[in-house]
Structures are given as C-alpha cells and as structure tokens.
Amino acid sequence: METFRWLIGPDEGADTAQLCVRALILFVFGVACVRIAGRRTFARYSALDIVVALIVGSNISRVMTGKAAFFPALAATLVLVILHRLLALASLRWGWLAVLLKARPIRIIEGGTVDDGALRRANLSRVELTEALRMEQVAQADEVELATVEGSGKLSVVPKRR
Numbered sequence: 001m002e003t004f005r006w007l008i009g010p011d012e013g014a015d016t017a018q019l020c021v022r023a024l025i026l027f028v029f030g031v032a033c034v035r036i037a038g039r040r041t042f043a044r045y046s047a048l049d050i051v052v053a054l055i056v057g058s059n060i061s062r063v064m065t066g067k068a069a070f071f072p073a074l075a076a077t078l079v080l081v082i083l084h085r086l087l088a089l090a091s092l093r094w095g096w097l098a099v100l101l102k103a104r105p106i107r108i109i110e111g112g113t114v115d116d117g118a119l120r121r122a123n124l125s126r127v128e129l130t131e132a133l134r135m136e137q138v139a140q141a142d143e144v145e146l147a148t149v150e151g152s153g154k155l156s157v158v159p160k161r162r
Contacts, residue, residue, distance in 0.1 A: 011069045019064065026060050029074060033081045037088075048101050052084045102151045109147035112160065122149040133157065 008025070009018030033056055059077040062068040091098035108118045108129065119129060129141070136157040138144055146158040 008070055010066070012066050014066045019066075022064050022070070026064055029077075030056070030060055033077065036078075037081045037084050048084065048087065052080060055080055105151055106149045107146065108149055108155075109141050109144045112142040112144055114141050124149065129155075
C-alpha cells in the first residue's frame, strides 16, 4: 500500500508523474465503470443515465486533480455505477419503475396527421419537426405513417408504404 500511495501521491499536491499514474488508473477504472453500467448508459440517454455519467465524470476529475481522496471517491463512484445498473435491471422487471426513471415515447404523427398537442408535450416546433423528418429522409408529414419522439429524445419515423 505504501508503494501505491507513493505512486499516486498525496490527495493534495500530487506532482506531474503522480497525476499521470492517477490518469492511467482512472482511465482503467472509468472503462470498468462503463462496462459495469452497461451499454445503455451512453447509447440511449435517459435523465438517470445523464446524471450518472456527469457524476462519474466529475468524481473521476476530482480524484485526478487531487481534490478528493483517492479510494473513498473511487468507492463512492463504484457504488453509484452499481446502483445505476441495479435500477436498470429492476426497471426491466417492474414497469412502474421504468415509467418513473425513463421518459415515455410521444406519438407526434399518426397516419400523416401531426398531433399539435403531442408536439407541445415533446417541446418541438413545426420547424424542428420538419427538420427532423428531413433528417430521416422524409419531405413532409403526410408521407409518415408514424413518428414518435422516443424516451431518448430521438425521432423515429415509419414512412407510409408506397
């Protein structure tokens, strides 16, 4: 433990070489946390995913610069990542928890007709909707069978069959 403490330096005032060792250790730790949290943490962003990502990044940054004690901060970060993973698994089992933790999809176009109330709930303007449709290779709303703003905020579009 003495050798490890010498390698990473004191919690306040680590030198350049010690900060580099911390960076290497934290890189491996960060990759391990992302693997534990699962692919969904960074593939589909929910509010919970974003908060966890920000806190993990902040904690790792504080450890890196010596603003937080090395092992306690790593332990707290790991507890947070494990809690996130457990909540993700629990939300698969209990639908009410999934509704609480994740945003529900909002249907904004059905059968070529735009639902203005749904647009308001999704915080989208007609201009933003038109832009999103173009990005999905659709020129106008009447060419769409179904368009949904997913929980991640991405617009998914099912064009009408020709």
